[in-house]
Amino acid sequence: MNLKRLYQETILSHNKSPKNFRVLDDCTHEAHGKNPLCGDDFFVYVKVEGNKIADIGFQGQGCAISKASASLMTHYIKGKSLDVVEKMKNCFIESITQEDCSDECKETLGPLFLFEGVRDYPVRVKCAALIWRALESALSTESINKEVSTE
Amino acid sequence: MNLKRLYQETILSHNKSPKNFRVLDDCTHEAHGKNPLCGDDFFVYVKVEGNKIADIGFQGQGCAISKASASLMTHYIKGKSLDVVEKMKNCFIESITQEDCSDECKETLGPLFLFEGVRDYPVRVKCAALIWRALESALSTESINKEVSTE
Amino acid sequence: MTSLPLYSTELKKDFPVLQQTMNGKPLIYLDNAATTQKPQAVIDAMTSFYQDSYATVHRGVYRLGHESTAIYDAVRKQVSRFINADSEKEIVYVKGTTEAINLVANSFAGEFLQAGDEILVSEIEHHANFVPWQQVAKRNGLVFRTIPVNDVGELDMTAYESMLSPKTKLVAIGHVSNALGTIHPVKEVVKKAHSVGAKVLIDGAQSVAHMKVDVQDLDCDFYAFSGHKLLGPTGIGVLYAKKELLEAMPPYMLGGDMIETVGLTETTFAPIPEKFEAGTPAFVEVIGLSAAISYIEKIGLEAIEAIEANLLAIATEKLSKIDGLKIIGTAKNKAAVISFVLDNIHPHDIGTILDEYGIAIRAGHHCAQPAMTRYCVPATARASFSFYNTESDIDKLVSGIHAVVEMFA
């Protein structure tokens, strides 16, 4: 049974008590991400200063995987440069979709690598990826209030 | 092989040299019957006097079964009363669709009973019946130029 | 609470998929509202047709083709008897419920309704019985209104009556809600609609496999269902419609087999029902549908209703005892469909975890987003039963849910 690799302690606890679960009133970027089929629905708020994620928050509802992914993402990218975040995003997607994630990627991801268990649950890949897709969308332009759907 | 019962000598010869294959200029009733799928397409012209078929003719094109049926029908109903013709029509349909045609019907039909071989060829029933349907339609009202389709 | 007859356990053996394992566990299939499994008899009917006598319908002078056509037409009679239609001419073969409803939205509502005319649907309809009406309304200036349901999932008949007026031209309602299991009082709905001159379409996707349907008794104008939810194959469904309506409606699709004559400028159409069946039909699927109906009739819809009512009662009782579990939809009159949510656990997680135990349920909006909105949930978990399910299936579901709760504790 791979369930334990999917629903790891860290994931379950971030689901229960998510970090950065709040609106940023002074955000510079914002996006709305949803998975209409299963009802995952999140807003991400980002404050970029210079080339860095100065602050980040999210709000919404969704399954444990999507919520924990949002919590962990916000936690680990805060303070990082946009370049690094971009790399992390690519590595994250790689880790949840590909059999052999490169060592470099594992290193880039650090604790975020723990979502690799999702790989065995193809229907759940979208859940883990949703918040990253929303972030991508938020950062892609200057305008706020972007919608993104992964279905 | 039942082919010989379908394509009897009489049918083949009426197909080759149909009787009453002509337009009646002084007809009182007229109808157009067709089988769009196979291309059978006939006009029937009837001259009713009193309660009798005083004259009848047909024109058009179609398969051997439909043409021979038209030829034989016109040949045998000429001079008959409308009542008898109605009975013949019902018996004819019975003979080409039902396993055991009643003796009374066989008698009513006389030589027209030879179409019973059609029964074994369900797709051909429409061909044999077409001219009778056209006749029915022609006689059903006073107006001429009626269309009938058996498909 | 009596326990289930052995019968039900025996019936499971007719369904080859139910002998499979999933993730190493015997498969407990509880997604019957999405699609049902197929008895061997249905699979065999199609296989042997493909192997022994495949030929297309309507066109062959040769015997093989004629035999196909004869079967194809005979099944139409069988279907009409199955739902007690007045004539087999009222049975139109379609791809499924969705196509049936689109056909009516197009060739009936799209043709005969005028700007300002009203279409009513319940607020918990499946998208297939919601979006086509919403969109035809938008396109043609019709008024699209939703009939409210109460907190347990029952149609608000008082509200419905007050919405009816001479402007109401069509009421579209599910016989059984796929999201909540509610059995709507469709006969009454029809009667009231007719009293103001409105026509009624009943979405029978969730009913035909579970209860005796009599379209003449219901007096509905249209009835739609899918073969694949009725133990039959995918790719086939049925639209029943009253003869005079079918005759008045223009064709939906155009092509071969539905025309009488085609000229360069004019085309005349075939009589009903062929007028609505353009192109080579899914005739092998029709044969599968026939085998499915025969199988169901062999068991009998009364027996099926009894078995499923029992399953529903047992499952409702056992699930209700689980802490933090809330059943959404507890109408008095209910089919064996149970939608539920768990405190602080998302339905999607429930589905994944149960799957690991070999239990297939559905998690999501069940193509009924307006229903989710109505009950303020983003999604539900749904277990939906068929007569081939057993009490043991329910017990496994219950222990599965306990495992979910534990994991998230």
Add this chain to the structure above:
Amino acid sequence: MTSLPLYSTELKKDFPVLQQTMNGKPLIYLDNAATTQKPQAVIDAMTSFYQDSYATVHRGVYRLGHESTAIYDAVRKQVSRFINADSEKEIVYVKGTTEAINLVANSFAGEFLQAGDEILVSEIEHHANFVPWQQVAKRNGLVFRTIPVNDVGELDMTAYESMLSPKTKLVAIGHVSNALGTIHPVKEVVKKAHSVGAKVLIDGAQSVAHMKVDVQDLDCDFYAFSGHKLLGPTGIGVLYAKKELLEAMPPYMLGGDMIETVGLTETTFAPIPEKFEAGTPAFVEVIGLSAAISYIEKIGLEAIEAIEANLLAIATEKLSKIDGLKIIGTAKNKAAVISFVLDNIHPHDIGTILDEYGIAIRAGHHCAQPAMTRYCVPATARASFSFYNTESDIDKLVSGIHAVVEMFA
């Protein structure tokens, strides 16, 4: 004239129906233009899916459902490779060619063409590629025109060019005529149409099983075909359309699976191709289609073309020698379809008599009444070949026709 490779005789063994007898004689199936027989591999693929892993697509969180979905999507890639589409997003699953063309007539011509715009089709099209355009034209004030064909059945390219103008918005043409076998110069047709800005739909019902099709090379805008004429099951077909067209076109049917969000007043649609696939799709048929394409690719379309070209040459030669037999349609570029008439013998009679000898041919208008009108025949007899036919089949056809002639002598 070389005789056929043994290969073809061997291939026949893959098709269970061809091992059957008809009226006590081995079945000689020569109605392949109507529908093809199925190899065992296709039948088995569907049977085992129904028996081992049946679950619906797109909605399941459980593994069975996910596997269905994965296969379903993988087949889309396979189909897009098969006709060399640029992306699997350009592949829409439909019921068949007829639905594909109706979809385009509705969501493209019905939406984007303006009164006065012109639609051109050849005068020998199948009704499926004729009536939908004729009727949408009638409804929306478009101009429907037919491109003439010459006496041997070839498109009159000079006339075609002279008909093209900036008013031309759509040209709809069969790749291969089912009535006559003519292979139309579709690549040239497309090029010329594009030069005036018109889009082109190619009806590929008669081509995909018989020749390599490359939609990018043809540069056509739409390409439609049916599974059942491609060794696949009934109930499934494909519409290929260029991505930007699919994106611009509104959905044809509405319902589940093709929406993104449904609100009480507004609905947003899923991206392509799902936007065009409302309702539970014929996903078991998709699996059958996949097996059919795999089977065809195993033999290879080049081999198939060679076998069929040989069959056509032999059959044409042998039939031409029969006194009073006239072949209708003798285009230089022809597929293995032979329409013929006999002096003073109606095609329907030919069909019935040949059937008695176990030979299945078609007699009638082949859903191409305008073509019959063009050649002044009420109907034709038609023998249409597939690679699994053999020279011996042709010989039996020839002696059968001799028997017909004798009977009517």
